Amino acid sequence: MVMTTELPYHVPVMREEVLALMNPQPGGIMLDCTLGGGGHAALLAERLVPGGKLIGLDQDPEALTEAGTTLASFGDAIILRQARFDSLSTVLDDLDIEAVDGILFDLGVSSYQLDTPDRGFSFKDPEAPLDMRMNPAGGGLTAADLLNTLTERELSTMIRENSDEHWAARIARFAAERRVETPYRTVGQLIETVHAAMPARARPEDKHAATRTFQALRIAVNDELTILGHALESAADRLAKGGTLIVLSYHSLEDRIVKQLFAHRSGHGPGDLIYGKPPPASVELLTRKPVEPAASEVAANPRARSARLRAVRKL
Ligand SMILES: C[S@@+](CC[C@H](N)C(=O)[O-])C[C@H]1O[C@@H](n2cnc3c(N)ncnc32)[C@H](O)[C@@H]1O
Numbered sequence: 371m372v373m374t375t376e377l378p379y380h381v382p383v384m385r386e387e388v389l390a391l392m393n394p395q396p397g398g399i400m401l402d403c404t405l406g407g408g409g410h411a412a413l414l415a416e417r418l419v420p421g422g423k424l425i426g427l428d429q430d431p432e433a434l435t436e437a438g439t440t441l442a443s444f445g446d447a448i449i450l451r452q453a454r455f456d457s458l459s460t461v462l463d464d465l466d467i468e469a470v471d472g473i474l475f476d477l478g479v480s481s482y483q484l485d486t487p488d489r490g491f492s493f494k495d496p497e498a499p500l501d502m503r504m505n506p507a508g509g510g511l512t513a514a515d516l517l518n519t520l521t522e523r524e525l526s527t528m529i530r531e532n533s534d535e536h537w538a539a540r541i542a543r544f545a546a547e548r549r550v551e552t553p554y555r556t557v558g559q560l561i562e563t564v565h566a567a568m569p570a571r572a573r574p575e576d577k578h579a580a581t582r583t584f585q586a587l588r589i590a591v592n593d594e595l596t597i598l599g600h601a602l603e604s605a606a607d608r609l610a611k612g613g614t615l616i617v618l619s620y621h622s623l624e625d626r627i628v629k630q631l632f633a634h635r636s637g638h639g640p641g642d643l644i645y646g647k648p649p650p651a652s653v654e655l656l657t658r659k660p661v662e663p664a665a666s667e668v669a670a671n672p673r674a675r676s677a678r679l680r681a682v683r684k685l
Contacts, residue, residue: 378407378481379406379407379409379436379440379480379481379482380406380407380409380480380481380482381409381481381671381673381674382409382410382413382476383476383618383663383667383671383673383674383677384618384661384663384667384674384677384679385409385410385413387661387663387679388410388413388474388616388618388679389413389414389417391614391616391656391679391681392414392472392474392614392616393472393614394414394417394418394422394471394472395417395418395422395471396417396418396419396420396421396422397418397420397421397422398418398422398471398472399418399422399423399424399425399467399470399471400414400418400422400423400424400425400470400471400472400473400474401424401425401426401427401458401462401470401472401473401474401605401608402414402424402425402426402427402474402476403427403455403458403473403474403475403601403605404427404428404455404474404475404476404477405426405427405428405433405434405437405450406428406433406436406437406476406480406482407433407436407437407440407480407482408426408436408437408438408439408440408441409440410474410476411424411426411437411440411441411448412440412441412444414472414474415441415444415447415448418447419444419447420447422447423447423448423449424441424444424447424448424449425449425450425451425461425462425465425467425470426441426448426449426450426451427450427451427452427453427454427455427458427461428450428452428453429452429453429454429455429504429505429508430480430483430504430505431452431505431507432482433480433482433483434450434452436482437450438450449465452505454505454597455475455597455601456597456600456601456604458473458601458604458605458608459604459607459608462608468608469608469609469610469611469613470608470609470610470613471609471610471612471613471614472609472613472614472615472616473605473608473609473613473614473615473616474616474617474618475598475601475602475605475615475616475617475618476618477594477598477617477618477619477620477624478619478620478621478624479491479504479588481673483504487557488501489501489502489506490502490512490513490557491584491588492557493557493561493578493580493584495557496556496557496558496561497556497557497558498556498557499512499514499555499556499557500512500513500514500517500554500555500556500557500559500560500587501513501514502584502587502588502591502592503591503592504592510591511591512591513554513560513587513588513590513591514553514554514555514556516528516587516590516591517545517549517554517560517587518549518553518554521546522542522543522545522546523542525541525542525545525546526538526539526541526542526543528586528587528590529541529542529582529583529586529587530586531586532585532586532587532589532590532595532623533582533583533585533586533589534582534622535582535583535586536572537564537567537568537572538583538586540567540568541563541564541567541568541583543567544563544566544567545560545563548563560580560583560584560587561579561580564579564580564583565579565580585621589623594624595623595624595627598624598627598628599627599631602615602617602627602628602631603631606631606635606652606653606682606684609653609684610684611684611685612683612684613683613684614656614681614682614683614684615653615681615682615683615684616679616680616681617679617680617681618677618678618679619660619677619678619680620676620677620678621676625660625678625680628680629660629680632653632655632680632682633655634648635648635649635651635652635653635682636651636652636653636654636655636682637650637651638655651685652684652685653682653683653684653685654682654683654685655681655682656681656682656683657679657680657681660678660679660680661678661679661680662677662678662679663675663677
C-alpha cells in the first residue's frame with residue numbers, strides 16, 4: 371500500500387512510563403499484543419537481551435512487515451505472530467511458554483493505518499474504500515457492509531453505544547435513506563451523510579464532524595470492545611508472579627473495560643457488577659487513576675493526547 375506522506379510509521383506513546391513500569395531485564399520474556407511498527411517492542415527488546423525474548427502480535431499483516439524490519443537486528447530474541455490478541459494464550463501455548471514477565475496493549479489503530487487512505491480509517495481521501503478492517507484478508511464485514519446491511523435501529527444503537535454520538539439516530543436515518551439510491555462504498559459518502567445529518571452549529575470545532583461516527587464503525591467492524599475484555603482476562607492469567615500488565619487506551623469505552631477488569635482482579639469493587647463476586651486478589655493496582663501523557667509529549671505528538679495508561683502487577 372502507498373503512504374501519502376513521509377511520516378514515521380507510528381511514534382510510540384508514553385515510552386518512558388511504559389519502560390519504567392514494565393522494567394524489562396535481560397533474560398525476561400515479554401509480550402507486545404499490539405506491535406504496530408514495533409516502536410514499543412524495540413524499547414523492550416533492547417533491555418531483554420541478552421537471553422530474553424520479545425513476542426509480538428498484530429492482526430494487521432502490514433504491521434508485522436514493518437515491525438519485522440524495525441526489530442530485525444534482535445535476531446531470534448524476537449518472535450512475531452499474526453494474531454488477534456484474544457488468542458494470546460494459544461500463541462503462548464504453541465511456543466510452550468507458560469507465563470511472561472510483562473504484557474503490553476497499546477490499543478486502537480497506528481498512525482500508519484490512519485494515514486493510509488485505502489485502509490478507510492481516515493477522512494483524507496473521499497474516494498477511499500470504506501473498509502476499516504485491521505486484517506483485510508481475514509474476511510468479515512467492512513464499514514460499508516455495516517452501513518448497507520444493518521437496520522436503521524441497529525445502526526443508531528451501534529453509533530451511539532460505540533461513540534456517544536449525540537446525532538446517532540439522525541445519522542442512522544440519513545444513512546438508511548441514502549443507501550437505497552446509492553449503496554455505501556467510499557469514505558466521502560459517509561462524510562457527506564454525517565454533514566447532512568448534523569446541523570452546522572452542532573459540529574465540533576476541535577475535530578472532524580465524522581470523528582465519532584468513524585470511531586463507532588471501526589469499533590464495530592473489528593469487534594474491538596468484546597475482544598479487549600477476553601484478551602485482558604487471558605493476559606492477567608498468563609502473567610508470571612511480579613509481572614506487569616500495561617494497557618494504553620484512547621477512548622473512554624476502552625478505558626472503562628480496563629478499569630473494571632483491573633478492579634475485579636485486584637479485589638476493588640466496581641468491576642464486580644460486570645464480572646461477579648471477585649476472586650481473591652491476583653493483581654496489585656499500580657495506577658489508581660489512569661496516567662496521562664506529559665504536556666511536552668502531547669505538544670510533540672498530538673496523537674498521544676487521549677492516551678490513558680493503566681497497569682497492574684501479578685501477585
Ligand atoms: C496503536 S498501534 C500500536 C503501536 C505500537 N505500540 C508501536 O509502538 O508502534 C495498535 C496496533 O494494534 C493492532 N491491533 C488492534 N487491535 C488488535 C487486536 N485485537 N489484535 C491484534 N492486533 C490488534 C493494530 O493493527 C495496530 O497495528
